[in-house]
Amino acid sequence: MGCHRPAATAGGRAALPSLSFFLRRPLRLHFSFPTSPAAVASLSFQAARGDDASSVFLQTPSVAGVLSLVIIASFQVLGSAEGHKTAVPAIFVFGDGMLDVGNNNYLPSDAPQADYPYYGIDFPGSEPTGRFSNGYNMADFIAKDMGFKMSPPAYLSLNSSIKMETNFTGVNYASAGAGIQIIMNDEATIPFVYQVKNFNDTVSQMEANLGHQKLSKLLAKSLFLISIGTMDLSVNIWRVLRYSRKPSPFNIPYTLSSYKAIIMQLYGLGARKFGIINIQPLGCQPWMRKNLENNVDCNDSMNSLAREFNDGLKPLFSNLSSQLSGLSYSIADFYAFSNATFMNPRAYGFVNINSTCCIPPCTPEHEPPCQNRKQYWFWDLSYTTERAAKLAASAFYDGPARFTAPVNFKRLIKMK
Numbered sequence: 001m002g003c004h005r006p007a008a009t010a011g012g013r014a015a016l017p018s019l020s021f022f023l024r025r026p027l028r029l030h031f032s033f034p035t036s037p038a039a040v041a042s043l044s045f046q047a048a049r050g051d052d053a054s055s056v057f058l059q060t061p062s063v064a065g066v067l068s069l070v071i072i073a074s075f076q077v078l079g080s081a082e083g084h085k086t087a088v089p090a091i092f093v094f095g096d097g098m099l100d101v102g103n104n105n106y107l108p109s110d111a112p113q114a115d116y117p118y119y120g121i122d123f124p125g126s127e128p129t130g131r132f133s134n135g136y137n138m139a140d141f142i143a144k145d146m147g148f149k150m151s152p153p154a155y156l157s158l159n160s161s162i163k164m165e166t167n168f169t170g171v172n173y174a175s176a177g178a179g180i181q182i183i184m185n186d187e188a189t190i191p192f193v194y195q196v197k198n199f200n201d202t203v204s205q206m207e208a209n210l211g212h213q214k215l216s217k218l219l220a221k222s223l224f225l226i227s228i229g230t231m232d233l234s235v236n237i238w239r240v241l242r243y244s245r246k247p248s249p250f251n252i253p254y255t256l257s258s259y260k261a262i263i264m265q266l267y268g269l270g271a272r273k274f275g276i277i278n279i280q281p282l283g284c285q286p287w288m289r290k291n292l293e294n295n296v297d298c299n300d301s302m303n304s305l306a307r308e309f310n311d312g313l314k315p316l317f318s319n320l321s322s323q324l325s326g327l328s329y330s331i332a333d334f335y336a337f338s339n340a341t342f343m344n345p346r347a348y349g350f351v352n353i354n355s356t357c358c359i360p361p362c363t364p365e366h367e368p369p370c371q372n373r374k375q376y377w378f379w380d381l382s383y384t385t386e387r388a389a390k391l392a393a394s395a396f397y398d399g400p401a402r403f404t405a406p407v408n409f410k411r412l413i414k415m416k
Contacts (some may be wrong), residue, residue, distance in 0.1 A: 356380050
């Protein structure tokens, strides 16, 4: 889900509708189905990063040792401002608005966009970058955990062909509004299958620089980070809300089948290590709570769709890993992590898990965002605050085993 760029007003600033993406206006829909010392080390590592989320790991300290770095001969890149070596040669990011770092800035104005204040208010320089957050998003924090400065750049922000230089960190193809299926006007987002086509173009450019053998080694050691599927299920929910129709029983199986086909395409292009983030509790998002009488409770019938989808991811990737040589994966359970936070928010440092910090249209001409942004889980109607993203990324990278399966991201990138 996301915010469309507000339409211009007489005062020169745009006004953003206050309802969620699907409830704001009718959609043009069509579907396509493409073929001990350890605990100290953990806390010290967070302190070194300036992590304000230590309460989570104070309760469940990490059992991993000091973060080891994988040295990749010939392909080692410098991803952080300090010039530290990174744990993988590159990160390639795919998905929706949770990981988008600005691709939608380059799409037509009816696309979901976040390149205006108050978005980015806590980003360095208070810059609205196109991230659907008050600051960094989950792609940034996972990249930071691996030694990079932030997420690799948005694909559409690249002005020239990719050169394999020391500052190459990968590419981010994620686009707010994207689904596994092509579920809306494809000029208003970059669907998953088109993101993979863009990656194919990137591969061609990289191969021209490296040659096939070196490129294959680089891609096999890189992380492919994916968060997708929320929009596909949100369309189903939108149908229920707008037309009082029951969710289609066939939607999720078809969607998972298409997901599998696209993962196989990525594998064919050289991807081997997949970091998968599942779907959060959709029925607990503010745009969904708005449709309930008390605006507080979650809608469990909607959450059940997310649970069904998430349950399908486990056998999907287990089967793929047994069928495709060298494929390894980690599924990050964003649903379980969100629920754990919602059940005991104060233990995680939150005072509000129900409503938005920045009330739409989230512009300087309207109500300012909350002052205690680190204590809010949701930034806008659909997306989390920077701190919530930071907490989740830490849990997925090197946190408790209950939030990742079969391994966490840190162990995934060490696998041969």
